[in-house]
Amino acid sequence: MLLYRQLALLGWLFTSAGLWAQFPQDITDQLVLDGLGAPVGLTFDQTERIYVWTKAGRVILIEDGEKLPDPLIDIGEEVATYGDHGLLGFALHPNFRQNGYFYLLYAVDRHHLLYYGTPDYDPDANLPEAATIGRVCRYTADVATDFTTVVPGSRKVLLGESPGTGIPLLHKSHGVGTLAFGSDGSLLLSCGDGGSYAGTDVGAGSAGSYDAQGLADGIITPAEDVGAFRSQMVDSHSGKILRIDPETGDGLPSNPFYDPARPRAARSRVWALGLRNPFRFTIRPGTGGHSPEEGDPGTLFIGDVGWAYWEEVNVADQGGLNFGWPIFEGMYRRWQYNGRPTPNLTAANPRQGQAGCDLPFFRFQDLLLDATADPAPFFPNPCQPGEAIPTDIPRFVHQRPAITYSNQDWNDEEQGTLVGDFGPDGQGRTFHLEEAGSPVAGLPFTGICNLGGIFYQGRGFPAGYDGQLITADFSGWVRRLTFDPAQQLLRADSLGQTGRPIVALAMHPSDGCIYYLAYGVPGALRRICYGGNAPPQARLDLDQTYGPAPLMVQFSAAESEDPEGASLTYLWEFGDGDSSTEVAPQHTFTATSDQPASFWVRLTVRDTGNLAHQVWETVSVNNTPPEAAISSFADGDRYTTTGPTLLPLQAEATDAEHSPGALSYRWEVFFHHNTHFHPEPPDTARESAVWLAAEGCGEEDYWYRVRLTVTDGAGLSATDEAELFPYCGPAQTVFDTVWAEVRAGQAYVHWQTVEETVGSHFRIASSPDGRHFTPGPETLAGAEDRDYVLSQPAPGPAPLFYRIEVIGPDGYQDFSRVVEA
Template identity: 45%
Template sequence: MKITPSFVCLLMLALAPAMAQDLPEGFYDVDYVEGLDYPVGLTFDDNGRMYIWEKKGVVRVADAEGNLYDEPLIDISEEVSNWKDHGLMGFTLDNDFLANGYFYLLYALDLHHYAYFGTPAYHPDTTVTWAPTIGRVVRYRADPTTAYLRVLEGSRKVLLGEALADGIPLLYEFHGLGSLAMAADGTLLVSSGDATGNGGIDIGGDEFGTMASEAIAAGVISPDQDLGSYRAQYLGNLNGKILRIDAETGEGLRSNPYYEAEAPRSAASRTWALGLRNPYRIHIRPNTGSHYPEDGNPGAIYIGDVGNGAWEELNIATQPGQNFGWPIMEGLGAHWPYFTAEPPPNQLRPNPLYGNGCDEEFFDFKDLYVNPRQGGHTVPPNPCNDQVPVEDYMVGTMPALLWSNAKWNPPTRAQVPVFDEQGFYTGANLGTAASGLEGAEVFDGFSSLAGAFYEHEHFPEQYRGKYFMVDFSGWIKVADFDEQQRLLHVEPFHGNARDIIHLAANPADGKLYYIGLDGKVHQISFGGNPPPVADIGAEQFFGAAPLTVDFDASASYDTNLPLVAYHWDFGDGQTAEGVNVSHTFTGSGSYTVKLTVADSLGAEDADEAVVSLDNTPPQVRISSFEDGWRYPLDQGTTLLPLIADVADAEHSAEELTYQWRTFLHHNDHFHPDPVDFNPRSFALISPLGCQEELYWYRTELTVADPGGLSTTVVQRIYPYCGEPFVAWAALEGAPEGAGVALHWETTAEDSMAYYLVERSPDPYQFEPIGQVAATGAGRYDFFDDGPRKGTNNYRVRAVTANGAYRFSNTLKVGFPRPLPVKVFPNPVRSSFTVSVEEVAGEELALELIDMLGKVVQRQVWPVSPGAAFEKEVLPGQLPNGVYHYRIWDGANEHLGTLVLAR
């Protein structure tokens, strides 16, 4: 069943046409499970029960008929940092789940929960976002007395990520966590991305948005791991890897290729394969591998590695220690931005010639990597002496299959690796004699997401044992691999699995199921009678009572049979039959109208809509920015206020509900942020765009009233790629009489329209308080006649005629006057001192506030008016990081920033 909004006003074109069937004859795709909150994956137990994990940190269970149980298996949303591409990303059942109840979770750790859970400073509704954190793997046990439908209290065991230094570093908004999978030998496989962006050649530091410095200060990484994308090549780090750990202890296995007996929990000990960019989804081929962990053979691991813009890769790990080349390689060739740039040193590989006429203390990563070659690879030389070979180099592994990125690497082509006449690897296009796959389909895509092998009997014989591989662009292909994991054939299967992100097979019914960004579980079946699709249409769903509505069911359809019945239930005790019906609603209130359609064999589907009488939908306008504005790229991550003017003729503001959604669009796909239910919020805008790849942001606001009517408005902002349009001096200001006088000066302006003055009580909640027309280079003045008592944060947004904007500096102004306060030292090592020159009241208060605005420490001291005050403060068990502090002295307030770096 699908729920159709009763009223939606979209100020944009639809992103894509409605779902259409695009499958081989006899197959059909239907909506199977709805009512989910951003699901990212699904799996099944042997009885056919479906386990769906939601990004926010909840695992839902559906029975064999697709009905969701009311209670989740587990809810760890308080512990999960759910922002951008981070959240609960991986989940798997133990191979013996129906006997032992074990299951495993891979998620981004919320630092507030990590630091404060179990203390008075903990707030369950607080989540730290936009800060470096770690990925954690945890094992739980389902309670057998609940038929394994509830988690067993006290069964939690952290396998990886007990402390910040022990987890998978997450230093960027994307390319973080991937999948969990259990091999036939009972070991646990974990995939992880390189934790960087793609705004440039990231070889360390913060230049491209990677929060490396903050991560070092917080203890998430050590300085030697500040390598940018080269973390994928570094055995001292867990990024860009396939990890193999003991499902009981979390330690690396002795049969792992880089196991260190003295440090079984080290990154090297846990690494199985490396050199991966973003292996978001992995799948172990059935009936491969050993049943004994000591054999070091977990099976053939099929890895969907999302490309940087040129090539999407399907990599297959068949033996320990394989290196898939990122960032030195992408596809079958050198990744030139990194290949031509000087790589950082690998501090785990000292050069034995250092100090003997050699100034290279360590080998760099290119020194330690070589591509395979027919007849034997070339041994790389020591850069200090061509006669001394590198002892610890790695030989790369080529992708098993790759296809061009549809946006950035035309023309459309898919390739397999072959050797050229010189014995070097090159790509042979599918469909050519050189590939050995003549007649095969040629295709491209956006993001490689692995897939699933089909080992069941519901589909025809030709599909059994085949690999159903997935790309986020919306296709599913069927690939035939032999026992040596060599591609024999590939053909199309599904061409319109829109925004697909995960695929799995149900062992009980033999059907395929997938999840897309529409939040539904889809079922792909063969044979039988697919159900129809019901669709309610009407020109009007609200108005004054009595109200006559003309309903239209003509958009309902069936893919293989005629529809023979259209039954309407109007929610007021009245019913009707037919494609087009009219009904008059008489009493005030809202009515749920249900349409049920049936085909000639009795298969049914239903649709619902709300008709609301004596009610109108909310009037909504996003007022804090204009559609089409252009954000700056040279000011780091900025905060975009999300504020709207909302009015409802029948309901008070308190009765309305809000849903803000922000989407980062990247090439032909997008990354959604979690829903924000606050009436006012803000979006974090990263300085992405104007390189080879396309970025922009889309913000949606849906406001609903209690009667079931809602309005959705959509606005977009894009990167500004032009020349600077304003040159100005720093914003200045000070209390003056009953307000705060602000002024700024510009020395150059180009196409300037106006200046927007914004104010906030903290670094986040900026709101416009006034507008000043641009008059040309010179001095501008603004008077704030309504400042709050205490610290006010001001900034000016310069806006051009075409919507490009940039911010001034942020200015803090105390009102009516700032406290003569000193807080030192800063950064803080063990303690800091609060010093006040002359206190005004009889009590002085200090609050430390984390980056989400939650008070994490508060102290109050009695003082004597007119006296000086000085006090040493211990930060206690607070983790390293950036905090705000607020000091009150009577009506006076002082706000500042403090860095803990112990």
């Protein structure tokens, strides 16, 4: 499937500098399996099979440390993967091994949302950088295949069956998050505010959100056009924990705002609110009821990803709690939003028009008070301060986080770790973690993106770990938070630093280890274990990987090592039936003909405790690597920041021993932001295209890096990389009109410009689908009347799409709007 992906600021920060892994001597960080391709979550079933789901929409099955050949399901055609979006939530029914039910929570590609089931639908199309929704679906795994395939026709949409019934996604981030079953059998899910991280989003496109599109499509109502303030609305799915019936998707009658006349309305589904981007949450074992009617799914521990200031770990031990976003972030009022009084159009003020009152609706700031121990706080009507806001309007007190820590990269107001309690006057107090009088013990820490956590319930770690919340941050650290039975935090301790971008944690059912996913490409499943023997680390070195047969290769495993310093044994398997147990053997590879042949060399290093680690390398005889070069743009080219750029991904590749059809391609795109970068899932099409977001030209550094890898049929590869930078100067080209026509078998493209730069040149590009463009004839800028026309043969009667590509003298690229001939 040819994917056109929108790249944007992910919010998950993939650091290019990296961090050294650091754990106490008795704790080990071990690789289980890599090459998972941007994994975002994992879980286990009762048989200890591992389920890993990826951003692109695949659910991978792992048994005995090996990935099964086929995924359980792949819904990539339906999933929006630009920015933070993708398949982010997955859950197995508590009785999965009996009924086969599993659940998916994902962002829907806009093209699929609008056109699936109509003549206009194209399975290869994708509409990024646009308004869409989050959706929950249930599928049934087939017992006849040991639950490794899906029963055809078993798809059931529980939430988001149409644009107006889904979770609004109106920017590149703050979308969907976790799916989890409560102890009572209810299904819970987390949703971000659907707004923009790029500024103070109060609706009407104020921070670059797709609000107008969302309104036109019915994704949001006019009352919901308030940006991040949707988190404060009980009549919006955004910025919430939702609690639904796993059979129907309806809200449950025991939810705090349930409306029996509208069980599928947002308010009927809301369990908690006031969240920004609650990517991951967990439920404390041993809490909660046993029936949905009790209204107690268990105590939720929620990692809410902050804006640029504070990361939060929140505790929801009952329904209806409000965690404050966007009026609060961490312990403090967030001045950018608190200082923007915004009316809640679902909260009419009965005092309007009386005694000079000109406030038809209460503002969100009127309906949320600072944290207090007072069980019955007073909410004054701003038009009559001695009169309370009516009780039939939802009113809230800020539920402060159990612990909050500063964003180490962006919080220029205050660095540290904060906790709180209530003073003798019943008002909330805030302490730095290390401060005298702090109700929580521990040393301060910072991070960049909290990922919730899991409660440790294994036997692998010492008894003191049992029942602790193991939480993590995308920067790579893992910590232990100790809560008492009343859900009060007592202390925060470091477990260690993985040095890898963690996106998910899970407890293995029996081995006592903490499993985690390291995000990125290729992506890895790893585990943190206590005590015992850590496996060795194999290192395979060789002096050459290709050449004419017979080819003698010198191998070495001398750089392999064991964490405990134990002696090692070595097994070399050369892929031709021969093997060696030497540390540094020589081996000669032969071939039966002069055609290319490949050998998969495997090194297994084993310690005295019989733990092993394997690594592989390819040796190819009668073969040379291909030659590859990116051809559709040059290193150092500039992209426009006036709007998104559709960048073609095209290359020239040759191979002396293989035909063009025997070459495979892999495109990787990285969005750099200061010292870190954001990788996207690779694209394996020979030719493709990618949307570049209009990011750059502010105080921060932004640029893109594109890597191409071409591999021949015998396993040898060549790579090429190029970087693109934002153009931050004045507009080089401003188009007036652009139109196209077909006459006598020729397609003519006409355009006029208002502004243009001397030295630039124009090129027409054609596309059969309006997305993938092929460059055509070109001309220099500088026409006296700024009136241009270029032509090329029309391919036939089918419509064709055209645009004008602008290439500036400094490599700057820009594009006109797309027109149809």
